[in-house]
Amino acid sequence: DRSGYISAKELKQALMNSNNSSFNDETCMMMLRRVDVFGFSALWTFLQQWRAVFQQFDRDRSGSINSNEMHQALSQMGYNLSPQFIQELVNRYSARGVNRVLQLDRFIQVCTQLQSMTQAFREKDTAMTGNVRMSYEDFLSV
Amino acid sequence: MAYHNQYRPPHYNSAPPDQGFLWNIFQRVDKDRSGAISDTELQQALSNGTWTPFNPVTVRSIISMFDRENKGGVNFNEFAGVWKYISDWQNIFRTYDKDNSGFIDKNELKQALTGFGEFVIIVIFYDSQNHRQCCLFLFFNPLLTDVFRRYDTDQDGWIQVSYEQYLSMVFNVV
Numbered sequence: 001d002r003s004g005y006i007s008a009k010e011l012k013q014a015l016m017n018s019n020n021s022s023f024n025d026e027t028c029m030m031m032l033r034r035v036d037v038f039g040f041s042a043l044w045t046f047l048q049q050w051r052a053v054f055q056q057f058d059r060d061r062s063g064s065i066n067s068n069e070m071h072q073a074l075s076q077m078g079y080n081l082s083p084q085f086i087q088e089l090v091n092r093y094s095a096r097g098v099n100r101v102l103q104l105d106r107f108i109q110v111c112t113q114l115q116s117m118t119q120a121f122r123e124k125d126t127a128m129t130g131n132v133r134m135s136y137e138d139f140l141s142v
Numbered sequence: 143m144a145y146h147n148q149y150r151p152p153h154y155n156s157a158p159p160d161q162g163f164l165w166n167i168f169q170r171v172d173k174d175r176s177g178a179i180s181d182t183e184l185q186q187a188l189s190n191g192t193w194t195p196f197n198p199v200t201v202r203s204i205i206s207m208f209d210r211e212n213k214g215g216v217n218f219n220e221f222a223g224v225w226k227y228i229s230d231w232q233n234i235f236r237t238y239d240k241d242n243s244g245f246i247d248k249n250e251l252k253q254a255l256t257g258f259g260e261f262v263i264i265v266i267f268y269d270s271q272n273h274r275q276c277c278l279f280l281f282f283n284p285l286l287t288d289v290f291r292r293y294d295t296d297q298d299g300w301i302q303v304s305y306e307q308y309l310s311m312v313f314n315v316v
Contacts, residue, residue, distance in 0.1 A: 029198075087307050092313065117312050121305055133302045139290050139311070 008032055015047075018063035021095065027105040030112060050108045064101035066090065079114065105127035159225060168221050177213035181205055289314050 008028050015023040015031075023031075028029065031043055057073040058065055067090045071083055093106045102110065125134040171187040172179050179187075185201045206222040208235060232265065289311050293301040 081306060085309070088187075088310075089313065113313070114309070117309055120303075120312075121308050125305075130305050131302060132308065133300060136290055136294075136299045139301075 017105055019103060021103060022115045023105035030109065051104060054104050054107050064103050065107055066101045070102065164222055164225060168218050178213060178217045179221055180215040
């Protein structure tokens with residue numbers, strides 16, 4: 001609308017998954033926050049980088065990432081997660097009414113959330129034991 | 143967000159505010175004079191004490207708690223409900239602010255949280271004379287409490303979790 005600002009709605013209209021569905025609200029909001037901080041061109045670079053990763057792991061070129069492909073992607077990114085956990089993750093985040101697969105928007109959403117949660121976990125697990133002890137207060141502040 | 147309605151704070155019988163006073167505030171917040179306060183309008187009216195805007199998810203929760211017609215905003219009557227809700231909590235705040243400092247410090251907060259299990263946000267309203275009316279808004283997130291309690295088998299407020307368990311917990315609430 002040439003207001004000089006990009007609203008969530010406008011961003012949503014501009015971003016599309018390969019199956020022509022628009023990006024989900026959470027991913028749009030997350031990206032909008034990045035625009036505030038890094039500016040629009042950085043956002044676009046961010047998006048292109050994630051798109052490249054997505055395409056790299058969408059081995060069967062289906063336009064979406066299934067649980068297996070997700071496992072490979074996350075392993076490559078350095079995550080050591082059980083296949084069951086990844087299956088649950090993909091199930092949880094896949095769009096309703098679709099096979100248990102992730103489109104680009106939800107792939108980005110899951111990966112970025114995984115990044116920040118892992119960061120939070122690492123800050124608490126200073127001894128690198130893979131276990132943390134936390135209070136209710138700690139949990140709330142996540 | 144229907145579950146919020148089950149968790150109203152105990153009534154602290156805060157005196158109903160002067161209708162004129164409330165109407166004044168309502169009009170100031172309802173910038174486009176639509177007769178209802180939208181998420182955006184409420185967000186603009188609320189300050190969390192920093193330059194960042196008030197969290198839109200929180201704003202959505204507040205509105206949805208009182209928006210009976212699912213119209214995406216609150217009319218004057220519903221706004222009166224918002225106000226009373228916050229005033230009730232303000233009274234609770236005062237009971238926990240034992241040293242009457244106007245702030246709840248870490249210890250006081252810990253007691254308050256253990257008691258109710260809510261997520262705490264400070265809400266600042268500005269009255270017609272632009273004086274800060276500071277109040278504590280307790281935003282219920284029973285989901286957070288439930289998820290935590292599932293792992294806290296001895297109910298001592300502490301849990302020990304592995305990396306994947308931790309991820310599961312957090313993914314359950316985002």
